[in-house]
Amino acid sequence: MPELRALPILLAILIAAAGFSSRHVSAAELRVVASIKPIHSLVASVMTGVGEPELLLKGASSPHSFNLKPSDARILSKADVVFWVGPDMEVFLTRPLKTLAPSAQIVELSKTPGLTLLPSELERGRSIGEEANHHSHKNIDPHFWLNPDNAKVLVGEIVKQLAMADADNAELFAANGVALIAMLNRLTTELDATLAAVKTVPFIVYHDAFQYFVKRFKLNAAGAIILNPERAPGARKTSRIREKIATGKIRCIFTEPQFNPAIVKSLTNNTNTRVSALDPLGADIPAGPAAYTTLLQNLSRTLVACLKK
DSSP states (O other): OHHHHHHHHHHHHHHHGGGOOOOSSOTTTOOEEESSHHHHHHHHHHTTTTOOOEESSOTTOOTTTOOOOHHHHHHHHTOSEEEEOOTTTOGGGHHHHHHTOTTSEEEEGGGOTTOOOOBSSOTTTSOTTOOOOTTGGGSBOSOGGGSHHHHHHHHHHHHHHHHHHOGGGHHHHHHHHHHHHHHHHHHHHHHHHHHGGGTTOEEEEEESOOHHHHHHTTOEEEEEEESSTTSOOOHHHHHHHHHHHHHTTOOEEEEOTTSOOHHHHHHHTTSSOEEEEOOSSOTTSOSSTTHHHHHHHHHHHHHHHHHOO
């Protein structure tokens, strides 16, 4: 179980905390940066009582196409620790981390041991109307935070990395981590109950971002319109998607606030298929410790509202 993999790390830090004789920086000076809101929320929860991390990507911007502002560059240049998913998600950070934060402790969370990682293709290895790419299994879907079991594993890594940067607060980080994992267990139980009534109802998502949530809660996602959010589907694929909608009795198509839903509107004209929005990043959710819980609760409620009869 993911929580069992994370807890030994937290307990080891608690036991070893008294043995740390120094730290990299004082707690008052510790500057922590997180790239996207879900990761920022987990980090903020672990840092409760010590400090608050900075968030880079705010609002409805996409991490696939975001451009750093001068204020963001200044934040990075002063960072002691930076948490990010990795180059498959925050493309905009790949070079700046090397040039602006060369001495910072960079934590690429996609490399966390114990994560359940999935190929980037949603469901049958391809988007609707697209032939399978037999080499694409090498491409990992970076939206792994949408599985709360993965979030528990991330908590252990966040605790470990923060304890390395600020040893005097290692015990508090670990205690916060234990409390956060307990909260994630309660959240998972809640989501299982909320989604139970719509597990078999078919739906389509705009792009390949939700399979961690879909597979964890055993939902019936029939496919994605696109795999690459920067490339619109061609005429042939669009035709196949319309056929899928007509013959597959798709109850809903879900857009995302980070992308233009115009193609979805055209696909659902003169059909009974509903359109709603799922947000994997929590664009409208206030940043902070509660954001991760709110994000997954919102996904669950939106799915139920659209998929129910």
